[in-house]
Amino acid sequence: MQVLYFAWLRERVGAASEEIDPGGAATARELVERLVASEPRYGAAFADMAAVRVAVDQEMCDLDTSIAGAREVAFFPPVTGG
């Protein structure tokens, strides 16, 4: 599964995208927990989950949305365009 990061999440993770095996993670939140347990850089990126938004296959979703079968999961802060 392709995992993307934007804005300060990208900077803290140190990558714009990574190929990640979701393992047993069924939701975006579980995927974050798996990442945070694996390496400290994820701990820094996901320290404040209230400031983290997620898109599954380019659709804005809830963190508890299923990621089963998703090709692309993206994490980013609240948007600030316009």
Added chain:
Amino acid sequence: MQVLYFAWLRERVGAASEEIDPGGAATARELVERLVASEPRYGAAFADMAAVRVAVDQEMCDLDTSIAGAREVAFFPPVTGG
């Protein structure tokens, strides 16, 4: 006093402006009554007073506003610009 007419009021009166002595007319409405009594063309122009608006010295006013000392009184239908 200069009296101005616009749109179909102008067409019915047959003049864009006239110099008129208001005589004893204290308000725009009394001026209309005076005009209507004087010639039939004013009767046609002012037949439906609900459709007549007035400006005294270029300020939109009520028909019962005083016209004492006014230099310019204008009669016209509801506006349709924009």
Added chain:
Amino acid sequence: MTVSVQREDFDIAAEIARLSAADADIGAVVSFTGLVRRMTADGPITGMELEHYPGMTERALEAIAAEAEARWPLQGVRVIHRYGALEPGERIVLVLTASRHRQAAFEAAEFLMDYLKTSAPFWKKEDHAGETRWVDARDADDSAMARWKR
């Protein structure tokens, strides 16, 4: 220059550029452009004549612009209204507002248009295949205006 009443067409891009450049803290510019529609409530038209009250028109538009600037934090306002003969598709009116934030710019532009529709002395005479007809005022314009009363 805030208000213009003119026969000539206007250049929207130039007007927006001029207003935008007035202040480095403008974050939002809203424009409203009114066009002559081919189809009216009384059927298709081939053209129209827009009559106005020279002198009062400018005063009324200046007053409306000043009222908008009193009600909203604006960095700029511009109103251009044409008169004379106009064909379907031609521009009639331009209202521009500039502000730090979008909400003020949007609200002020709506206010200006609602106010203008009910209090600026313009009258439209439409040409229906050779027969001309004065346009009736719309009740909807009065109710749009009513929401700004205070």
Added chain:
Amino acid sequence: MTVSVQREDFDIAAEIARLSAADADIGAVVSFTGLVRRMTADGPITGMELEHYPGMTERALEAIAAEAEARWPLQGVRVIHRYGALEPGERIVLVLTASRHRQAAFEAAEFLMDYLKTSAPFWKKEDHAGETRWVDARDADDSAMARWKR
């Protein structure tokens, strides 16, 4: 073409002209132009970098435009959003709406901007005299968006 996401600036007049010409019954065209402000909540900036999510951005803007067209009787919608490095005074976003009547054009343009502010994947990083800082989302944008929920 309804939506564009691009580095390049846009030509407001050309966009308005194209949208206006699409239908002879367009009576109202509303534009919203967003500009980079020099002064921000965190002080003056010398520039900013606008990051986006290629692919999702276009999808999100198309969805917002489609929603606006479903809610209001529009003859046309156009959204252009820039990304990359931008300086104070530069244009960021253009939203255009065209309708028979002004109310629909105004409301749809406000809806598009409110929706875009809260759901299009863009992130601003401002340059404060050499120190860069990601911009925080504004609560005011969330509440502006809330009024359109149904």
